[in-house]
Amino acid sequence: MxxxxxxxxxxxxxxxxxxxxxxxxxxxxxxxxxxxxxxxxxxxxxxKLSFSKHAKKRIDSRSIPVSKTELNKLNNGVEKARNKGAKDSLVMVNNVAYIVSVENNTVVTAVDEASMDDNVFTNIDSAVFMK
Known part of the structure; x- marks a missing residue:
């Protein structure tokens, strides 16, 4: 061959x-x-709003309930911050503080009311309070 x-x-x-x-x-x-x-x-x-690994870990360890209603409020709060030109925002929903990267549409961390003693939130340019 x-x-x-x-x-x-x-x-x-x-x-x-x-x-x-x-x-x-x-x-x-x-x-x-x-x-x-x-x-x-x-x-x-x-x-769609995404959650970082750190935020997921905090939500699980602090037993923070995230229902559809709270998630809708969080999404609305992020949209309000975006419309005002925010980049990194503190969004308060039902006594839970969410630090959100508005540009990346990502929840960076979550802090419940019991864990908020003497907490200082830095590197944010806005705060949104949702009822």
Whole structure:
């Protein structure tokens, strides 16, 4: 058997009939999401508030309840801070202080009322109190 490369050999395309080509194109179009769908998904992901590992740890260790109602209030508070041009904000929801990076849409830490004795919050540029 000859294992040498053969140079100057034409590469012949694989010929498919039109029906096969059309069915492949239709499958690709139906399987791949449109640009509009991808963009909408990315925008929705960006709007969702995320919690850092540190914040999750604090919420668990301090047994801070985070219900849908509180989460909605927190999201509203972050939106209010964003609309005022805040970058790092203290958002108070039901006697729980959340430090939020507004730019990254991320909760950095959470402090409940029992743990707030003599606490000083630094590196924030705004505070939002939600009722």
């Amino acid at each position: 000859d294992n040498r490369l053969k140079i100057n050999q034409p590469i012949n395309p694989i010929h498919k009939n039109k029906q096969q080509n059309n069915s492949v194109n239709k499958q690709q179009k139906s399987e791949s999401p449109s640009f509009k769908d991808i963009m909408a998904e990315k925008i929705n992901d960006k709007e």
